Every structure is written in structure tokens, then in C-alpha cells.
Amino acid sequence: MHRRGVGAGAIAKKKLAEAKYKERGNVLAEDQIVQMSKQLETFKSNLEEFASKHKQEIRKSSQFRVQFQEMCATIGVDPLASGKGFWSEMLGVGDFYYELGVQIIEVCLALKHRNGGLITLDELHQRVLKGRGKYAQDVSQDDLVRAIKKLKVMGNGFGMIPVGGSYLVQSVPAELNMDHTVVLQLAEKKGYVTVSEIKESLKWEKERACHVLDHLLKEGLAWLDSQAAGESQYWLPALFSELTSRDVTPEEANQMTP
Numbered sequence: 001m002h003r004r005g006v007g008a009g010a011i012a013k014k015k016l017a018e019a020k021y022k023e024r025g026n027v028l029a030e031d032q033i034v035q036m037s038k039q040l041e042t043f044k045s046n047l048e049e050f051a052s053k054h055k056q057e058i059r060k061s062s063q064f065r066v067q068f069q070e071m072c073a074t075i076g077v078d079p080l081a082s083g084k085g086f087w088s089e090m091l092g093v094g095d096f097y098y099e100l101g102v103q104i105i106e107v108c109l110a111l112k113h114r115n116g117g118l119i120t121l122d123e124l125h126q127r128v129l130k131g132r133g134k135y136a137q138d139v140s141q142d143d144l145v146r147a148i149k150k151l152k153v154m155g156n157g158f159g160m161i162p163v164g165g166s167y168l169v170q171s172v173p174a175e176l177n178m179d180h181t182v183v184l185q186l187a188e189k190k191g192y193v194t195v196s197e198i199k200e201s202l203k204w205e206k207e208r209a210c211h212v213l214d215h216l217l218k219e220g221l222a223w224l225d226s227q228a229a230g231e232s233q234y235w236l237p238a239l240f241s242e243l244t245s246r247d248v249t250p251e252e253a254n255q256m257t258p
Helices: 008-053 055-060 062-074 086-091 093-115 121-132 141-154 178-186 195-202 206-218 250-255
Strands: 118-120 159-163 166-170 223-225 233-235
Touching: 062 141, 093 118, 093 121, 093 141, 118 121, 121 141, 121 166, 141 159, 141 166, 159 178, 178 195, 178 206, 195 206, 206 233
Parallel strands: none
Antiparallel strands: 118 166, 159 166, 223 233
16 A cells, blocks of 8 residues: 655645745734834833933932842843943943042052052942042942943053952053952961972972962062071062051052062
8 A cells, every 4th residue: 555645735735834924924023023122121220210210329328229220130231331322311320430430440549559559349439438538428348349440441451350349450561460359369378488388289390380479479479588487478468457556658568579
């Protein structure tokens, strides 16, 4: 018994059905895109209305500002992307972060002779707050992070290095690779590190450890204590708690190096 072959008419009918399904699918997809676009426009409109209503809270409260930034991020709106436009004119957030960026630069420049251009986010936060005075707008660490990200457009000078649960803020155009970063992270607890500690903790050869430490010394990011008991210690002033509690002059800094 032979199977009947599929006729040309059946094939044409099948192709026609497939074309209709595809066309219907395209229509549904277009409808979904239109609906999503309308929802985003509605959300953006509501966000603008919310911003207008709560602009004083957004300006004054750092916590409120964080929540507002998160709301903006959900629809791809960046209030800091331009110095002009609705967000800048309505909220003044562009001016706020511009002024904050200037303060960050001032603090970093004032301490560069002491820390070589590396400072913990915690210390930067404390010094910015101190410089602003008690009657100025509150500033959170989240505000600092956003302002620093905007400063990156000035070049490769500003950046952030993860250390522990926070960051080191880099304000000099030093070339730091992953090796330098892990050594900074290793020094985070005590404020200094030795060649032996690097070899033991990271399983590196001595030459690799010395190469990284020599680079940090050259860039002014580390100080060498060659008279330490046992072996030389490489201090990271940005992590050295005793140094962060007082101002150190360049003359004092020079006494730390051989």
C-alpha cells in the first residue's frame, strides 16, 4: 500500500498559513513595542511630576536622592547626562554634582603630597562634609561615587579601586593594573605590606612582587620603611589610619623614605 504524496495545493496552503502566522506575530510584536513605549512615556511623565513635587527633598536629602536616581535608572534616564534640559533646570542636580566634583578635586589636590593621589572613599567623604559646613546640603558616599564617575570625562586621572567593602579613589593618572589592585587590597587591613606577605598570600615570585611595589613607590602611592624590624615595609598612606587622622607635611613624608 503506497502513501499518497503531498500535493502542491497542500504545500501552498501550509506556506500561506505560515505566512499569516508570521504576519500576525509581527503585528503582535509591534503592538507590544507600542504599548511598552506608551508605558515608558507615562512613567517618564509621572517621574517628571514626582521630581517637580519633591524637588526640595531631592536637593536636600542624600537618601531621597539615591532613591530618585534608582527610579530614573529603571527607564534609562540620567539626570546628570547633560547640564541643560528639564532635569538640570528643574532640580539643579547638574549644578550640585558639578560643585561636588570641584570639591572632590580640591580635597584630592590638597592631600596629594601626603597620599600620592589615593584616598579612601570614607576619608574623602569626611573631608568633603567638613569643607561644606553643617548648613550645606547633605552629601552621601553615593553622591561622591556619581560625581567621581562624571569626573572621568576629564581623562584617566580619576577612578575608583575596590578595596574591602569600599573604594580607594585615585586622582592621579597613574597606570594601575590588576597586580597593583590586589596588592592594595592586601595592604588594606594593616596599611602596609611586605614582599614576604605578597609572596605568601598571592603565591607570587619575588620579582613580580618587587616590580609592583617599585611602581607604587615611583608613582608616590607608597612609602618605604627600610628600617622596619624583619624586612622593609611598604606603607600605603591612603590606608594608614594614623596618617589619616592628622595632616602630614611634605617634609614629614620625605622622612618616611630612605
